[in-house]
Amino acid sequence: AQSVTQLDSHVSVSEGTPVLLRCNYSSSYSPSLFWYVQHPNKGLQLLLKYTSAATLVKGINGFEAEFKKSETSFHLTKPSAHMSDAAEYFCVVPHSGGYQKVTFGTGTKLQVIP
């Protein structure tokens, strides 16, 4: 079965400094992986997706993630945090069966300090 582990429940950075949100996956095959962002009282918005075409994936709002099979990781990064990045971030892996069901990580809340 596929699973994801988000290693930090909360991350705090200063505005203008780099962001690193960590995600490790467990899968019996090379999976697809997604990162979503959720701002307060909003739904989840797709940030980026990895589907084996390229290991470095660029997403919206300056975020990117690198798929590392040897480390079973898919960490989300951004060179310079902005106040508007304060939100909760979810790492997500699709199930191997049909219907496009997914498994969500437990989420990482990003705080950006002015």
Place this chain on the structure above:
Amino acid sequence: DVKVTQSSRYLVKRTGEKVFLECVQDMDHENMFWYRQDPGLGLRLIYFSYDVKMKEKGDIPEGYSVSREKKERFSLILESASTNQTSMYLCASSLSYTRNQPQHFGDGTRLSIL
């Protein structure tokens, strides 16, 4: 862009009432999903549908039912609302015919049962 629209952002109902939450997507997606999101419990799948009139139970279907009479619309029904169903409800949709398609989410309905 995919648009998933949930009919209400905020809803307040009383215990014992029958409650309908509506979700409409405009991208002809085959799959539609209902989740609830609670602090400390993450996102949990209530029901999903992979075609018109087809539905499958998710992880926590008790106390809920669903209806999908048209491809674009997926309704969640609380048969007799209870206070433990106070939550944020999220609807999502995705394509079916290619693997590993991401889900697209609505903005959520924050439901309070008094």
